[in-house]
Amino acid sequence: MTTNNSSNKFTKLFLGLVFDAMGYVSFIIPGIGEFSDIIWAPLAAWLMTRMYKGTSGQIAGVVAFVEELMPGLDIVPTFTLMWIYTYVLRGKKADKAIEV
Template sequence: MKEEIIVKDEKNKKLLMGLLFDGIGMLSFTIPLVGDFADVIWAPLAGFLMTYMYKGRVGKVAGILTFVEEILPFTDIIPSFTLTWIYTYYIQKKE
């Protein structure tokens, strides 16, 4: 029972952190010229955070995809942290 609560808390914490990080990534999209410079800083940080949050193959692949998504122009709208959370806790869980 106690282990189930810890897992649920971790799941919720990752969702909230992912929403926050997706929001930060989308902020650079709203500022036309500053956003491109901010992406150069945010992209590697977002890739690292993704790898840190999700261990194993999922974290590595998601970290690379997040880096690419953040560094490419006009892709900041994609909520990569939230999509990884959905994949981890709903899609992968079913397999």
């Protein structure tokens, strides 16, 4: 799907917020916490590397994987923090195409 830069930037923000919310499921639904993290951790890492290319995306993928597997760290909004790092702190323009 090809979009303009501004739209792509905010699409990534929206998806990041959704993916962070999905990571909170282990807090919301008792009994599935650790089991859901075993499934969600590799999926979150893969999604992160698809959303953010290059070395930054790979590092963020590892961070997302570890953060989801470690008990108590699910509260960290990894996707949102990566968006802030990419578009606010680094000031990078959105990619021409989003691949998720």
